Amino acid sequence: MTTETEDWRRPGPTPEQRRFDVYAGLAATVLALFSLTLARSTGAFLLGPPPSGPEQVFWTVAVTLPLIWRRRFPATVTLVISAAFIAAQARSAPETQLSGWALFAAIYTLGAWGRDRRLSKRLRMGVIATMFVWLGVYYATTIGSIPPDAFARAVGPVPPVLAAIVSGVLVNGLYFGFAYFFGETAWLAARRQHELADQAEQLRRSQAEVREHAVVGERVRIARELHDVVAHHVSVMGVQASAARRVLDKDPVKARTALGAIEETARTAVDELRRMLGVLRARDARPDGVEPxxxxxxxxxxxxxxxxxxxxxxxxxxxxxxxxxxxxxxxxxxxxxxxxxxxxxxxxxxxxxxxxxxxxxxxxxxxxxxxxxxxxxxxxxxxxxxxxxxxxxxxxxxxxxxxxxxxxxxxxxxxxxxxxxxxxxxx
The missing domain is CATH 3.30.565.10 (Histidine kinase-like ATPase, C-terminal domain)
Incomplete structure (x- = not known):
């Protein structure tokens, strides 16, 4: 990878992409509020007793609404959503489904649109590490409150608590791994598209230069042919005309001979000019570009x-x-x-x-x-x-x-x- 490629920064989103982000962020917020309503209606409070209703709405909006700025400020949005996500879980906010997808979208967007690649990588790794630390803290604080009969129906060879921890780590590893991977893939695709566009522009400029050089070369060739055809015959006619002028009164026979030579030279010059113009016209007319x-x-x-x-x-x-x-x-x-x-x-x-x-x-x-x-x-x-x-x-x-x-x-x-x-x- 060249230094120029490493230093490349993806341009910011277009106005159309910004409008799409606004609509998508608002839609995600509405769906998250609807998911919160369903969770409260079913009473499925998996994280423990929930906070008050207004606080639940606050955390739901805090996690999903920043998505409307995700491509304009990917680093800031990722930090805000990550902090709100951890705080919401610490407060046992019942909405987790849309909030989890919002965190996934934030990490993905930081990988795909982060202009500073080093900062983008460090932030994503920091966020993922923080999430796993939070996961460890959550497990450490909740293991002691697990009811004795919570795993009464467990029949597998792995201890229930260990199985739950491994399952959680595995799911979260895949979750954050895919978010990181897809973000990198999107950024690489954008970079390749930029390189292709740059190569196409270079090819266009090169073709324009080739055409310009061809035109210049053709002009030089025409100028050279005109000089060779005209200068020689005109020079000969000039010398013969001078000789005819000097002997016109003294030797009319030589004068007539010189004049005849002038006439023949002029005719030859005209014939060569016509031949050259015919060659140029024939070359323009032939589709294969072969010169006669x-x-x-x-x-x-x-x-x-x-x-x-x-x-x-x-x-x-x-x-x-x-x-x-x-x-x-x-x-x-x-x-x-x-x-x-x-x-x-x-x-x-x-x-x-x-x-x-x-x-x-x-x-x-x-x-x-x-x-x-x-x-x-x-x-x-x-x-x-x-x-x-x-x-x-x-x-x-x-x-x-x-x-x-x-x-x-x-x-x-x-x-x-x-x-x-x-x-x-x-x-």
């Missing part, structure tokens, strides 16, 4: 290099090693990294003329290496969306990313993605 495959993959890196070449760079693509099938997610991530690296060369590499893109299929990973000979106009640790997207894509697959200036000049972006090892091939 993205056609962009490592095999399309050649098209990226071609667009860089059309933009005026001496771009080359080299593929080294034995090609192996890549998971769709790794293939797409490698393509986006190469695309973003080429875009950064077009946008930020001042004076770049050479672009070298290399794809290496190694033993346990695939590597995308993009270098240029330009002068970078932004630091390597910049927090641009492009670099953030590259890092996120690589980190998602447990890879490594190196971005920064090369020792001999120029810029390098190199990403490594680990490859799954087939079961039939040793690592």
């Amino acid at each position: 495959a993205d056609p962009a993959g490592i095999d399309q890196v050649a098209a990226v290099v071609d667009r860089a070449r059309e933009a005026g760079l001496r771009a080359t693509l080299g593929v080294y090693g034995d090609r192996v099938p890549l998971p769709d997610s790794v293939s797409q991530a490698a393509y986006r990294v190469a695309q973003e690296a080429v875009t950064n060369t077009l946008k930020h590499a001042t004076g770049a003329t050479v672009l070298d893109v290399r794809i290496r299929y190694l033993a346990h990973e695939v590597e995308v290496d993009v270098t240029d000979d330009g002068r970078a106009t932004r630091p390597a640790n910049a927090d641009g969306l492009g670099l953030i997207g590259m890092r996120e894509r690589v980190a998602t697959h447990g890879g490594a990313l190196e971005v920064g200036p090369r020792p001999g000049g120029g810029w390098r972006a190199r990403a490594r993605f680990p490859l799954p090892v087939p079961a039939e091939r040793p690592a």
Whole structure:
């Protein structure tokens, strides 16, 4: 049991429970008065000569009426009822049946609703011990007044007086034991209900956080896709438009070629945007939540290099090693990294003329290496969306990313993605 569970205190009764206690306490008092009337009518004064009628009513009410506050003040009610019960028996009040149940309810309620568990246990044990002491005093004071012929018909092997004492102790032991046990059981049930409610609330908060993280992740993914699709093609179109402007008067043929490239790049950008929006709509529409495959993959890196070449760079693509099938997610991530690296060369590499893109299929990973000979106009640790997207894509697959200036000049972006090892091939 944890410290938090041990320190838990049961909340007080609700207004509805308080009203029920009032009605139940009043009903118990009325029934006790009716039981007193029957006892007086039968003349069954088991405890001896009774006191006056008003005193009998007083003790009957004193034992049962405090039940209307039993869940609001369980400790006080238990002490009051216990003291009134002993006093009533000491005064030989004839009503014992409803009074006994009132004492049982008080001890039970203290166990079930006592907010301070240590105090509750000590009070109940003290009350029970006091009751057994009173039982011993009662037996000690009444044994001498038992008539000689009281056990004339006794036939059992146990001496009559001893049998009466053992029977009384046994009955009272069961009586108080059940009151204590049921009170503990009710308190434990309330505590478990509280724990279940607390766990349900924690689960609800956790689910809300998961949904919030999912929404944030989806926004990041959409932002990354938009950046990868738009930035690359717009950068290529910007470079080609600048070239067309410079050669428009001197070489109309080259200008028309550049304009044609701009038109083709714009069309490609629109197609990719439509594809991406289609993917998002299809994902929302599918009940299983499976995302359609993205056609962009490592095999399309050649098209990226071609667009860089059309933009005026001496771009080359080299593929080294034995090609192996890549998971769709790794293939797409490698393509986006190469695309973003080429875009950064077009946008930020001042004076770049050479672009070298290399794809290496190694033993346990695939590597995308993009270098240029330009002068970078932004630091390597910049927090641009492009670099953030590259890092996120690589980190998602447990890879490594190196971005920064090369020792001999120029810029390098190199990403490594680990490859799954087939079961039939040793690592």
